[in-house]
Amino acid sequence: MVDVPKVTQLLKQAVDPKRVTDRDFDIVAYSRDLSPARQKMATHIVMPESREEVRGILRVASDNNVPVYIRGGGTSHWDAYLPQEPGILLDMSLMNQILEINDRDLTATIQPNCTWAKLDQELRKKGLTYLCSEAGGPAMTIGGSVMKAGGGPHSTAKFGFHGNQDIITLEMVLPNGDIVETGSAAWPSAGKFKRQCVGPDLAGLFIGAEGILGICTEITLRIRPATDVKERMVAVMKTLDDVIELGHFVNRCVGDEYLQGFYLWVDPNSPETFLVMMDVFGYEREIVDYRKTRILEKIKELGGTLGDRAPADDYYGRILTGLTDIFTAGVWHFFGSGSLRIDDIKFLYRVWREELIEKRGYKKAGFGGQVLPRDWLAFMVTNYREPAEWEEIIRISDEINEIVLNGPVAPYGIGGRDGLRPFLEKRDTGYYRLLKTIKKAVDPKDILQRGIFVRKEDLI
Amino acid sequence: MKIEQYRDMIYACGRCEFCRGTEFSDRCPQIFTQRWESSTARGRMAIARAILEGKLDYSKDLRERVFGCFLCGRCREECKKAAKIDIVAITKAMRADFVDRGVGAPEEGGKMTSTMAQKGNIFADSTSEHTKWAQGIKFQKGSGTLFFPGCLASHRFKEKTRILVQVLQAAGYKLDFLGDDQRCCGTPMWVTGDVRAAKQWAQDYVKKLKARGVKEIITPCPSCFRAFDEEYPQLLGLKEPPFKVRHSSQVLEEIVAQKRLPLKTSVPKVVTYHDPCEIGRYRGMYDQGRKVLTAIPGVQLKEMSRIREQAFCCGGGGGLKIMYPDYSQQVSEERLRDALQTTASVLATMCPACELNLTHAAYKTDAPLKVADVAEIVAVSAGLADKAILEPDYISDD
Known part of the structure; x- marks a missing residue:
């Protein structure tokens, strides 16, 4: 049991008392995430402003054996920050500053709760950008992405996911209060410019660890000159085999750093219609046109049909500002998801179609995925009504997850007891x-x- | 509980946090000032859900999170993209629940409402003080078109109100005025959750105005405008508003469109326009003020970075100016920063509450900028007012 009044008092000595709360109405606002995970209440919410304050909170937690949970933008899909037992929840919102944009080294150093959208706005003022993105909307924080090795519809074969390969150095506060840095930042007289040096890639130890090994307090990541030329395409492929061939093609011929998005979507009401949206970018029109031509030729060769690019514009254009009507049919749930080889998408599709739609009669979940970098990050996603449909969706998604994870699919994100x-x-x-x-x-x-x-x- | 009727909406929150945006100062003035997740729309839906599920109850401590909402509707605008939750309606229902369950509104909010009920205006002005602005102006009793200034315009902006009436009369509008019989429209009642009293107030007001032969109401105050046009019908269960109601922005737009006033004097000013929440996001009236401004010779309209649906609140909404004045001031200064970035020397708007709050921000920060009503700029151009009123150092006798 947590001695709440005692811990409140100690926390108020570690940080400004105004940034500590143990009031139930404040805590309840942090008690759910984007997933159907059960409500979980913290005992305290604390908003640290600095690494030193994080260290002070950890000291209080350690001395009193109170667990600490870490929340970024609050949009986890798999119970990745909700208190699994009563404990302190860190709301990292105040650590959201952009500390440096270095346009010579092409790096940006930020605090973890800086959102991708905020960084993007500042970078674009300087003719810069970062390359890849999840579709997490305006609340999606960089720290949150990194701690789950974030990936999404914007990624490339060459540079991978933004929450992973683009990370250069991290500053982490360890549970014992030690503040450590990774990569070139670990060498006191060097700087923040290189991930793999000194020794093992310790940034990789923390990336995707969902905060269980340390609390991230600073990130340096790669940025790039903004791209001037962008082309978006929509195609309908006749079969999933055609999508697979197209996926292999773009990963070989145009997907290195030029194809930023390759997104497959199959609607449950039309399971034989394979819609593919693609986003090509580049610095020169000639190159982008060439890549686009190659893709169009391949689509034609495979017998696909080109469509209006408006859905792709809408989708890719709203990655940071928020997708339209995402909750009008109910609350979201992703399940049956993970990483798999390009050829193995047929397995996941079969589970979706046979196990979910045909055997269980659940016709509300769509099927989709991204084929970059060099593999699928695929998923089933549904909208359901809380609380009426909650039990059904939990039962079905557990069954589907069991089947999927016994197949050629590696889970993407683990989370707590209501996650994976x-x-x-x-x-x-x-x-x-x-x-x-x-x-x-x-x-x-x-x-x-x-x-x-x-x-x-x-x-x- | 009144929130019961919004159960489906409350459960529809997908926790996406479009309502909050990328930064504390991005969208929501409440998270900008209070910081906790419980002060976002997403947080409030979690609180409302917990109340519905019996896990939480209305309490004095909780009041700040519900009455500390500016009711600016920015989150509702954002949620149109996501789950279409009417967060403003739910917040108002929560405020009403506070009253119904005996917890009540914050002390200052309760005082505002009782003052208004007893004195007829929120400032406890005497009748003579409250109608002082109208001295010397001739009105036409029984014309059917009532000019309704509202508490703020009567109390704080006497000169601005006089100028607006001069503009309307010069353009040929025959205005009636309640004079000593004027009372507040009742907005403080529903803002502080006193729905029962509000209903009676609306009933009495409609009766009084009908007896006077009022067919149309013209008001410079967006809250009064919405009171007569939206809240009264809702409170009284009417399908249509009992009167035709127009905000002054609509009338000024008509004056410009119909060329009812010669706008001959050039007003060589860089002007930026602040969208009042209650005519902007609430009613989609974004173009009226802008059309009027761009029709004035010499005016260069320079927009702020956040405008129309995305405009940041002035800090004056939701009764915050009275209940949580520090938060209100913080927000007004943030909005003023937007205006200063445009390099405009005039910050124009069409809402007495916005004008008051932004003026306070300008005074406090000694900003080189004049907060003006669009009607004042029209008056200068029409030769009805001295151009000095648009200078940053001009202070009226109000």
Whole structure:
């Protein structure tokens, strides 16, 4: 049990008392995420402003054996920050500054809760941009993306996902309060310009770890000159095999750094219609036109039909500002999702069509995915009504997840007990054993994100 | 509970946080001032859901999160893209629940409403003080067109109100005025959740105006405009408003379109325009003020970065000026920053509450900018007012 009044008092000594709350109405606002995960209440919400304050909060937590959960923009899809047991929730909102835009080295250094949209606005004023993006809307924070190795509809074969490959250095506060840096930033007299140096890629240790090994307080990432030329295309392919061939083609011939988006969408009401949206960008018209021509030729060769580009404009154009009508049919849930080989998309499609639509009669979930970089990040997504349809969607998605994760699909994001953690913990893999070993070494009291990614009992 | 009727909407919140945006200062004035998630629309839907599920109850401590909303409608505008939740209606219902369940509005809000009910205006002005602005102006009793200035225009902006009436009369409008019989429109009542009293107030007011032969109301105040045009019909269960109601922006637009006033004097000013929430986002009236401004010779309209649907609140909405004046001031200064970035020397708007709040921000920060009503610029161009009224250092006798 958390001694709430005592911890409140201690937290108010660690940070400005105005930025500590234990009031139920404040806490309830943080008790859900974007997923159908059950409501989970923290005991306290704290808004730190600096790495030193984060360290002070961790000290209070450690001394009193209170777990700490870390929330960015609050749009997790898999129970990745909700308190699995009563504890302190850090609202990182105040750590949202852009610290430096270095247009010589092409790097930007930001605090973790800077949103992608905010960074994009500032970069564009200087003729710069970052390359890739999730479709998370305006609340999507860079720290949140990095801690889950974020990927989405904007990515490239060459540069990968923005929440991963584009990261240069990280500053992390470890559970023991130590403040560490990765990459070239780890060398005191160097700077923040290179990820892989000094030794092992320790940034990679934290990326995708969902905050269980440390709290991110600063990120340096790669940026690029803004691109002037953009082309968007929409095609309808006759078969999924054709989509696969097109996917292989763009990854070989035009997808290196020029094809930024390749997004497949199949509507449950028309499961034989394979809509593909593509986003090509570049610095020179001649090159973009050439790439576009190659894609168009391939689509033609495969017997696909070109369509109006308006849906692609709408989709890609709203990645940062918010997709239209996303909740008019109910609340979102992604399930049956993960990373898989380009050829293996047929497996996931079959599960969607046979297991979900035909056997279970659930016809509200669409099927889609992105084929860059060099593999699918695919998913099923539905809108459902809370609370009436909640139990049904949980039951169905658990069953589908079980089938999918027994196939050639690697989960993308783990989260807590209402996320994919139960699927991870029952598989006795070397990966999970190693992760537990690292977690025990770095966080022996299991303070950070207790119950997320790694089950508490597995650390004893 | 009144929020019960919005159950489906409350559960429809997908927690996307379009309502909050990219930054504290981006969209929502409440998160800008209060910071906690509970002060966003997303947070408020979580609170409302917890109340519906019996996990939370209305309390004095909670009031700041609900009465601290500026009711500016920015979140509702954003939610049109996502779940189409009428956050303003839900917030008003929550405020009404506070009253119905005996918790009540914040003290200053309650005082505002009782003052208004007892004295007829929110400032506790005497009748003679409240109608002072109209001294010397001839009105036509029984003309059927009532000029209704509202509390703020009567109390704080006497000169501006006089100028507006001069413009309307010069353009040929035959205006009636209630004079000593003028009372507040009742907005403070529903803003502070006192729906029962509001209903009675609306009933009495309609009766009084009908007895006077009022067919049309013209008002410079967006709250009064919406009171007669939206709130009264809602409170009284009417399908149509009991009177034709026009905001002064619509009338000024008509004057310009029909060339009812010669706008001959050049007003060589860079002017920026602030969209009042209650005629802008609430009613989609974005073009009226702009059309009038661009019809005035010499005026160069320079827009702020956030305009129309995306305009940031002035800080004067939702009763915050009275209930949480510090928050109100913070927001007005943020909005003023938008205006200053345009390099305009005149910040024009068409709402006494916006004018008051933005003027306070300009005074406090010593900004080189005059906050003016669009009608004042029209008056200067029509030769009805001295151009000095548009200078940043001009202070009226009000």
